[in-house]
Amino acid sequence: MLPGALVAPDGRTSALQRPAARETPASGGLFVGTRGQAVVKLNKIYTRTGDKGTTGLANGERRSKADLRVEAYGCVDETNACVGLARLHADPQIDAMLAAIQNDLFDLGADLATPPSDKPLEYEPLRVVASQVARIETDIDALNADLAPLTSFVLPGGSAFSAALHLARTVCRRAERVTVALAAIDSEKISPEAVQYLNRLSDFLFVASRVANANGADDVLWVPGKNR
């Protein structure tokens, strides 16, 4: 393989080079792994490249750290951290679902960090795909099967697992709002599955939070105006 050749996840290689900024360990980014796969390498960790408040998207483009796209994948990161915390309390069935979700959320981060462009990239960017959204739907259906329908909103809390899932749900919904706001900007594009995934994920986290409250039996429902 040519030095610096880039290798796609499916093994395709190319002598195409990434911009220099992406090839140096100092700025981080793409490296070729021992099995030939493309890998994101976090080695030095502090690169000082962001000290003036900008950061590099996955395509190398510089943006402000306050840019809505950076905010979008930052919120996805927050969601993922909340999911990680929730997993401390998970049973094996939901833990397996959450483990898959944590990996998906990095796919989503990669997707959002790579703006779709009319100008073809020299590689196939990693995007969230419909089957990932469909898997979440299947998981929702499995968990929802034993739950009684609700007659009011649920106060976020109950068991430690349920409270953590509610927190993850609300952060996920923030990620969705920011992603939708990003998509509304004329000069920005996002893949449709990115929003679908976040929308479905918050529903999954809600249903899972009910399962985590004794299948809904321990849910405390909102009583409108109760304490007035």
Ligand code: B12
């Ligand atoms: C998005 C992102 C994140 C996301 C996580 C990634 C995600 N996907 O969600 C978030 C926001 C969570 C994050 C967090 C952090 N990050 Co970060 N992150 C990035 C960023 C912008 C993109 C990385 C990425 O997701 N790439 C996705 C992969 C799939 O894309 P790709 O590399 O383009 O891979 C494709 C290519 O290989 C392609 N391909 C390429 N060439 C070719 C050629 C051909 C022919 C073909 C066919 C294909 C092909 O195929 C792949 C699939 O599409 C990079 C900056 C950059 N410019 O790379 C920093 C970067 C990797 N992060 C960095 C750091 C330091 C961190 C944090 C430690 C920061 C912190 N203090 O919190 C944390 C670590 C968190 C953790 N849990 O590990 C540094 C690493 C520096 C270093 N070298 O050590 C970077 C380089 C930023 C920087 N400072 O410059 N990060």
